[in-house]
Amino acid sequence: MKSNITKVTTHINPNEALIFERSQPGRIGYRLPPLDVDEQPIGEIVPQEFLRDDDLDGVPEVSEVDVIRHFVRMSTWNYSIDQGMYPLGSCTMKYNSRLNEKVARIPGFAGLHPLCEAADAQGALEVIYDLQRDLAEITGLPGISLQPAAGAHGEMTGVMIIRAYIDARDGEEASARRRTMLIPDSAHGTNPASAHLSGFSVKTIRSTAEGLTDLDHLRELCAVGNVAGLMLTNPNTLGLFERNIQEICRIVHDAGGLVYMDGANMNALVGVARPGDMGVDVIHLNLHKTFSTPHGGGGPGCGPCCCTKELEPFLPVPRIVKSGIGIPAGPSTSAPEIADSYKLDFNYPQSIGRVKAFFGNYGMMLRALAYIQTHGHDGLRDATEAAVLNARYLAHGLTSDYDKPFDAPPMHEVVFTDKRQTRKGVHTLDIAKRLIDYGFHPMTIYFPLIVQGAMLIEPTESVGRQELDQFVEAMRAIAREALEDPELVLNAPHSTRIGRLDEAAAARKPVLRWKPKQAATTA
Amino acid sequence: MLHQVGLNSAAELFDSIPKDLRLARKLNTTAALSEIELLAGFERLATRNPGAQRTSFLGAGAYQHYIPTIVDHIISRSEFFTAYTPYQPEISQGTLQAIFEFQTLVCQLTGMEVANASMYDGSTALAEAVLMAERVTKRSKVVACGAIHPEYLEVITTYVQHAGIELLQSPLDSETGQASDATDLLDDKTAALVVQSPNFFGCIENVAALAEKAHSVGALLIVAITESISLGLLKSPGACGADIVVAEGQSFGVPLSFGGPYVGLFATREKYARQIPGRLVGEAYDKEGRRGFVLTLATREQHIRREKATSNICTNEGLIALAATVYLETMGRRGLQEVAAQCAQKTAYAAKRIGELEGFSLPFTSPRFNEFVVRTPVEARQLLARLASERNITGGLPLSRYYPDRPNEFLVCVTEMNSRVDIDGLVDGLRVVSNHKS
Numbered sequence: 001m002k003s004n005i006t007k008v009t010t011h012i013n014p015n016e017a018l019i020f021e022r023s024q025p026g027r028i029g030y031r032l033p034p035l036d037v038d039e040q041p042i043g044e045i046v047p048q049e050f051l052r053d054d055d056l057d058g059v060p061e062v063s064e065v066d067v068i069r070h071f072v073r074m075s076t077w078n079y080s081i082d083q084g085m086y087p088l089g090s091c092t093m094k095y096n097s098r099l100n101e102k103v104a105r106i107p108g109f110a111g112l113h114p115l116c117e118a119a120d121a122q123g124a125l126e127v128i129y130d131l132q133r134d135l136a137e138i139t140g141l142p143g144i145s146l147q148p149a150a151g152a153h154g155e156m157t158g159v160m161i162i163r164a165y166i167d168a169r170d171g172e173e174a175s176a177r178r179r180t181m182l183i184p185d186s187a188h189g190t191n192p193a194s195a196h197l198s199g200f201s202v203k204t205i206r207s208t209a210e211g212l213t214d215l216d217h218l219r220e221l222c223a224v225g226n227v228a229g230l231m232l233t234n235p236n237t238l239g240l241f242e243r244n245i246q247e248i249c250r251i252v253h254d255a256g257g258l259v260y261m262d263g264a265n266m267n268a269l270v271g272v273a274r275p276g277d278m279g280v281d282v283i284h285l286n287l288h289k290t291f292s293t294p295h296g297g298g299g300p301g302c303g304p305c306c307c308t309k310e311l312e313p314f315l316p317v318p319r320i321v322k323s324g325i326g327i328p329a330g331p332s333t334s335a336p337e338i339a340d341s342y343k344l345d346f347n348y349p350q351s352i353g354r355v356k357a358f359f360g361n362y363g364m365m366l367r368a369l370a371y372i373q374t375h376g377h378d379g380l381r382d383a384t385e386a387a388v389l390n391a392r393y394l395a396h397g398l399t400s401d402y403d404k405p406f407d408a409p410p411m412h413e414v415v416f417t418d419k420r421q422t423r424k425g426v427h428t429l430d431i432a433k434r435l436i437d438y439g440f441h442p443m444t445i446y447f448p449l450i451v452q453g454a455m456l457i458e459p460t461e462s463v464g465r466q467e468l469d470q471f472v473e474a475m476r477a478i479a480r481e482a483l484e485d486p487e488l489v490l491n492a493p494h495s496t497r498i499g500r501l502d503e504a505a506a507a508r509k510p511v512l513r514w515k516p517k518q519a520a521t522t523a
Numbered sequence: 524m525l526h527q528v529g530l531n532s533a534a535e536l537f538d539s540i541p542k543d544l545r546l547a548r549k550l551n552t553t554a555a556l557s558e559i560e561l562l563a564g565f566e567r568l569a570t571r572n573p574g575a576q577r578t579s580f581l582g583a584g585a586y587q588h589y590i591p592t593i594v595d596h597i598i599s600r601s602e603f604f605t606a607y608t609p610y611q612p613e614i615s616q617g618t619l620q621a622i623f624e625f626q627t628l629v630c631q632l633t634g635m636e637v638a639n640a641s642m643y644d645g646s647t648a649l650a651e652a653v654l655m656a657e658r659v660t661k662r663s664k665v666v667a668c669g670a671i672h673p674e675y676l677e678v679i680t681t682y683v684q685h686a687g688i689e690l691l692q693s694p695l696d697s698e699t700g701q702a703s704d705a706t707d708l709l710d711d712k713t714a715a716l717v718v719q720s721p722n723f724f725g726c727i728e729n730v731a732a733l734a735e736k737a738h739s740v741g742a743l744l745i746v747a748i749t750e751s752i753s754l755g756l757l758k759s760p761g762a763c764g765a766d767i768v769v770a771e772g773q774s775f776g777v778p779l780s781f782g783g784p785y786v787g788l789f790a791t792r793e794k795y796a797r798q799i800p801g802r803l804v805g806e807a808y809d810k811e812g813r814r815g816f817v818l819t820l821a822t823r824e825q826h827i828r829r830e831k832a833t834s835n836i837c838t839n840e841g842l843i844a845l846a847a848t849v850y851l852e853t854m855g856r857r858g859l860q861e862v863a864a865q866c867a868q869k870t871a872y873a874a875k876r877i878g879e880l881e882g883f884s885l886p887f888t889s890p891r892f893n894e895f896v897v898r899t900p901v902e903a904r905q906l907l908a909r910l911a912s913e914r915n916i917t918g919g920l921p922l923s924r925y926y927p928d929r930p931n932e933f934l935v936c937v938t939e940m941n942s943r944v945d946i947d948g949l950v951d952g953l954r955v956v957s958n959h960k961s
Contacts, residue, residue: 019624019852030591030858035865036943037872042756042864045871046890050727052758058631059856067853068593075602077616082601088610096605099558104780105595108569113581114782115920120574120911124781127568134552149643149783150838152825163685193825193835199685202830241539272537273544288838296598296842297618298608298640298802300784316681339571353681357584357646357674357771358782370565376555385533392528392536408539436614441607447826465524496613499809506807506819510796512637513627 014497016073020514023060029067058516077497078297079441085463085471087394089413089444089456090188090237092267092289094387099374100292100367109366114358118343125342128320128359131369135304138380139263139283140276143312145319146304147360151264154284154303155194155231160352161282161307161314162229162258163198168314168350170256178256182221182230184213186238186448191231191262200228207450211238211406213248222255233262234275237448237456239391239410241268249279258282258311266290267460268388268412271381275306282307291368302364317351318344320359386461387412390468394457397472401479405451413458415451426482426489428453433500434481434492438474578945579917580873582894582936583723584645584672584749585782586774588862589939591853594776598846608841612807612817618841619816622804625848632754632851632859633768634761635790640802641844642787642836645771646675649717649747650682651789651800651834652767653690656715656743658833659798663688664712666742668702668733669695670722672749673925679717688714700726700887700896706736713742715767720746720760721753724934725894726887734764743767751775751788752938753892755863767791776850777843786843797823800834862939866893869946870937876950877935882957886932894936896922900957903933909959914952916945 042051062070079086086093104110112124132144148154159181167175181200183191185207192202203221206214213232221227230252235241242248249259261275261283267290269275275283287293287302295301307315322340329337375383388411395404395414403419418428432442432455444456459468481489493499530536537545556564569575579587598604602617609615609622622640629638642648653665665688667676676692683690696703702718709716716737720728730746737744746760748770760768772786773779791799797820805819825832854862870893878885882900897919899906904921911917919936922929937946 016620018620018627020627028855028857029853030855032589032858032861032865032939033942035868037869037946039868040871042867045867046727046756046892049731050729050758050890052754052756052762054634054759054762056631056755056856056860059628059859060852061855061857062852064591064593064853067849068597070852071597071603071617071621071849072600074617074620075597075600077614077620078602078606078618079611079614080602081605086607088607091607093607099561101599102562103565105778106565106569108566108572108575110575110778110780111587112572112575112781113579113587113779113917114585115581115583115924116574116579116917117908117911120577120917121572121781123568123571126571127565137551149647149840150836152835152837153643153647156835160681160685188837189824189826189829189832190835190837192830193828193832196830196832197682197685197835241537243539243541246541246544271546271550273540273546277546278544286838294604294842295607295838296604296840297606297615297621297845298841299838300643300786300840300843301838302784353684354674354677355647355681356678356783357644357672360782361643361784362781363778363784366565370561373553373556373561373564374558377550377552379555380550380552385536388536389524389528389533392530393524396528411539432611433613436611441614442611444610493613497616498613498813498815499811501612501807501809501815501817503807503817503819506805506817507821510803510819511806512623512796512803512819513630514623 013073013076016070018514019060019062019070022066022070023062025061027061027063029062029064084439085459085467086441087443087457087459089458090264091444092458092460094292094460095462096292096294100370103370104363104366122339122342125320127366127369129322129342131365134372135285135306138270139306140274141283141306142309143307143315144304145315146365147316147356148284148303148305149356149361150299150301151284151286151303152190152194153355154305155190155262156197157305157316157355158260158282158284159194159198161311162260164314164350164352165311166228178226178228180226181228184232185450186236187231187233188237188262188264195231211240211408212242215244215247218248218251222251227255227257229258229260231260231262233265235265235268235411238406238415239413240406240408241411245278264289265412268384270384272384282311287364287368292371293364293367300361300364302361313348313350314352316353316355317346317348319348321345383461390459390461390463393468394459394472398475401476413456416455417451418453421479421482424482424486426486428455430489430492431478434478434489435474436493437495440471440474574917577911577915577917580919580935580937580941580949581917583920583934584771585779586750586936587779587938587940588752588774590776591850593853594846594849597849598842603845604842609818612815616815619804621845621848623816625844626804628848628851629788629790632759633790634759635768636793637796637799638788638790639799640804641839641841642789642801643840644783644785644787645747645749645769646678648769648787648789649675650679652745652769653679653683653715653717654686655767655798655800656745657686657688659795660714660743662712662714665714666691666693666708666716668693668718670724671717671719671747672723675747699889700724701728701889702733709736709740709742711740713740715743715745717745717747719749721750721892721894724887724896725891726889727757727892730760730763730765750893752863752866755859756867757892772847775847777846784840784843786840786847798833801836801839865939866937869941870895873935873937873946877953880950880954893938894934896932896934899931899933902930906956907933909956910952913956914948916949916952918949918953
C-alpha cells in the first residue's frame with residue numbers, strides 16, 4: 001500500500017499551526033462602524049478597578065484570510081459523513097440535509113430572541129408544538145418536553161421524572177426507600193451517570209448468552225425490592241431487539257418501578273414499532289441521531305423527553321401548549337385565515353423544574369421537523385427499513401471473516417469481535433485504524449463493554465449497496481492482512497497526516513491550552 | 524439485497540419484534556413534502572414571528588451582536604458539521620485543534636488555567652459548576668448572590684434537588700443593584716458562593732471582594748457570565764480570584780435562534796482539572812514526534828467511570844464552540860476590545876437619555892456594562908406593548924416576567940448593533956407612549 005510519491009513535508013496544508021502561533025501584532029480581520037455616540041473616558045463609565053488590565057494579552061491578531069485558510073486547512077484533516085460511510089455504532093451517522101440547514105437559517109427564526117412576548121413568536125412556538133405532536137405519534141408517548149439539550153440531558157430529565165412521580169405516588173418517606181435503578185451491563189455509560197445525578201444507586205443486570213436482558217436476573221433484583229425503575233436501550237447496544245420487552249415492563253411495573261427507554265437506537269423503530277405500545281413509561285430521543293440534525297464534531301444535540309399521560313405533570317416547564325383554535329381559510333369563505341395560537345404554560349406544580357434556560361436547542365427542532373416533513377410517513381418507515389437492511393447486509397457479508405458473538409439477526413447495527421484476528425496479535429483498535437487507510441471512518445470500538453474486542457457497526461440508511469460492498473471488501477482485506485502481514489495492520493494508519501498519538505503520555509502530563517513559548521526568552 | 528440476506532420481504536426484517544407490537548398502520552404524520560412546499564411552509568411560519576423583525580433592546584441572557592460572515596461559512600463546511608465527536612484522532616485533527624484553540628481562548632478571556640470543550644449553555648454550565656464545587660470541597664451548602672439570571676437559578680435548583688445540596692440566596696442591595704454583604708450566610712459548610720457579573724440587572728459586581736469573602740471561609744467562588752462580550756472590557760474573573768468561571772458563549776458569533784443552540788463555557792484552576800465535567804482536548808505526539816491533539820483525561824467521564832463520572836454529559840455543543848472560536852479569532856484582540864467598548868459607550872448614552880425622561884428613572888447606582896433597569900411611570904409591560912405596536916421597537920424585558928413585585932421596571936440592553944438613531948428612537952418612543960392615557 002506504500003505510496004510511491006514522495007510527500008513534501010514542508011507543505012503548508014498539513015502543517016497549519018495553532019492560530020496563536022500565526023498571530024502578528026496589528027493584524028485585524030473585522031471592521032465595525034465608527035462609534036456614533038459621544039465617547040466618554042471609559043473610566044467614567046466603569047471604575048478603573050473593574051477594568052481589564054491585561055490588554056487581552058495572547059488573544060490572536062490575524063486577518064480574515066488568515067482565519068479562512070486556518071480553518072479550511074484544518075478541515076481537510078477531518079473525516080465527515082459527506083465524504084463517506086461513517087459506521088459508528090449507536091451514533092446513527094446519517095446524511096444531514098442541506099435543506100434543513102436552510103430552514104434553520106430563515107431570519108424569522110434565526111433572529112428571534114427567546115424572551116420576546118409569545119404573541120411575537122407564534123410561528124416559532126407552532127414549530128415546537130408540531131414537533132411535539134409528531135414525536136408523540138412516533139413514540140406513542142403523549143407527554144413531551146423538547147427542553148433537554150442532548151441525549152444524556154434527556155436521560156437525566158426522564159430519570160428525575162421517575163423520581164418525582166414515585167415521590168408523589170408513595171410519599172417522600174416510602175419513596176426514599178425506593179432508590180435502586182436497574183441498568184443492563186450493555187448500557188451506555190450515560191445511563192448510570194444520569195441515574196446517579198438523580199440520587200439513585202445503580203444495580204447492573206446481566207445479559208444472556210443470547211445478548212438479551214436476563215429475565216431471571218431481573219426478577220431476582222426486583223424481588224430484592226426498592227426498585228424505582230429500569231433503564232433499557234431497545235434495540236439494545238448489541239443491535240438486538242429485546243423481544244421480551246412486554247414481560248420486562250410487566251416485571252418492573254409489578255415491582256412498583258417504571259421503565260425508562262434510552263432512545264439512542266430509535267432509528268431501528270421509527271414507523272415500525274412504538275415504545276409507548278411496549279409498556280415503556282418514559283424515553284428520550286436523540287434528534288441528532290434518528291432525526292438527522294448534524295453532529296457538528298460533538299454537538300449540539302437535542303434530547304426530547306417523551307412520557308405517558310401519567311408522567312406528564314412532572315415534565316420540565318414551561319410546556320408549549322395550544323391556547324386557541326384558529327379558522328382555516330377556505331375557498332367557500334372570504335374571511336382571512338386565523339391561525340391557531342400557542343402559549344407557554346408554567347402551571348405544572350409537580351414539574352421537576354427547568355433543565356435548561358429558554359426552550360432548549362431550538363435550531364435542532366427546526367431541522368428535525370423539516371426531516372420529518374420531507375420524509376413523510378412513508379419515507380420515515382422506508383428509512384428504518386433501509387437502515388435495518390443495510391446492517392443485516394453487513395452482518396451477512398462479514399460473518400465469514402469476523403467473529404459474530406450473537407446469532408440473532410441484528411436490527412440497525414451489528415456487533416463483531418476481533419477474536420479470530422487476535423491469534424496474530426491484531427486487535428480491534430488495529431482493525432479500526434487500518435480501516436482509515438481504506439477510506440472509511442472506523443466503527444464504534446470496545447463498546448458495548450460486555451463484548452471483548454467489540455466492533456459495533458451501524459451503516460444507517462444513508463449508504464447504498466455499492467458502498468456497503470466496498471466496506472465489506474475493505475474488512476475482508478484487513479482480515480487477510482492480519483493473517484499475512486500483521487505488522488501492516490498494527491502500524492496503521494499509513495495514510496493520515498499524523499500517526500497514532502501517545503494518549504497515555506497526554507493524560508499523564510496534560511497540556512490543555514496553548515501558552516507563549518518561554519516568556520523569559522522574549523522578555 | 525433482501526434475498527441475499529435470506530428474506531422475502533422488508534416486513535421480515537422486523538421478525539424479532541413481537542407481532543402485536545408492530546405498527547399495523549401508517550404514522551399519522553404528514554406525507555412527504557417537496558423542497559418548495561417545505562420552504563414555503565417554514566417561511567410562512569417565520570412571518571408569524573414579528574419579534575424577529577423589530578429594532579430590539581432585548582438582552583437578559585441572549586444578545587444580538589454582529590456576526591462576521593465567515594463564521595457561518597466555516598461552520599457550514601461538511602468536514603466540520605457532519606463529523607462526529609473526535610474519537611479517532613488521526614482523522615479528526617481539524618475538530619481537535621479547533622477545540623484546543625477554543626479551550627485556550629476561554630482561558631485567556633476568563634483569566635483561568637483550564638477550560639473544557641463546552642457545556643450545553645450558560646445555565647447548565649452553572650449547575651455543573653455548583654455540583655463540582657460540592658465534589659471539590661465536600662461541603663453541601665451553596666450561596667447564590669441576589670441577581671443571578673432567574674432561569675439559571677431554576678436550572679441549578681433542578682440539578683441540585685437530589686444532590687443533598689442546600690441552595691441559599693443572598694439578598695440584593697436595593698440601592699446599588701449589587702449583591703449585598705453575603706457574609707452572614709457564609710460558613711465552614713459552604714461549598715461555593717455564586718455570583719453573576721454583570722448581574723441580571725446589568726450591574727457590575729465587586730467580584731474581587733466576593734472572592735475574598737468566599738475564600739475566608741474556605742469556599743469556592745463561582746462566577747457566571749451571561750454577556751461574554753463584557754470580557755473584552757471588564758477585569759477577568761480569574762484576575763479577581765474566581766475558582767470556577769462559567770459563561771454563556773452565545774454572544775460570540777451565535778444567532779439568537781429562539782434560545783439555542785448556544786454554548787456553555789467552563790473554566791477553572793489547574794488543580795481542579797481532574798474534577799472538571801465534560802470533554803477535554805490535550806496535546807499529544809505520534810511516534811515521529813509530530814504534534815496532534817486528542818481527547819484526554821477521559822477517566823473522569825461517563826463512558827469509563829459510569830455512575831462515578833464527574834458528569835453525565837456526552838454530546839456537548841461542538842459546532843457552536845467552533846462558531847465561537849471562529850468569531851473570537853476573526854474579531855481578535857482589538858475587535859473584542861472595540862465591540863465591548865462600543866457596547867459600554869452606547870449603553871451609557873442610552874441610560875443617560877432614558878434617565879432624563881420625565882417620569883423615568885434608573886433605580887440602580889452601580890456601574891454597568893450593556894444592560895440596565897429602567898423604572899417606568901406606568902406598567903412596564905403595557906408600555907413595551909405600545910412601543911412595539913406603535914413604533915415597531917422591542918424596548919426590553921419587562922421584569923414582571925420573573926419578578927411580579929417589579930411591575931414598573933424593565934431591562935434594556937444596548938449593543939454595537941443599536942445605532943444612535945435606534946437609541947434616539949427608543950427614547951422618543953418611550954416619551955410618547957408613556958404620555959398616552961392608559
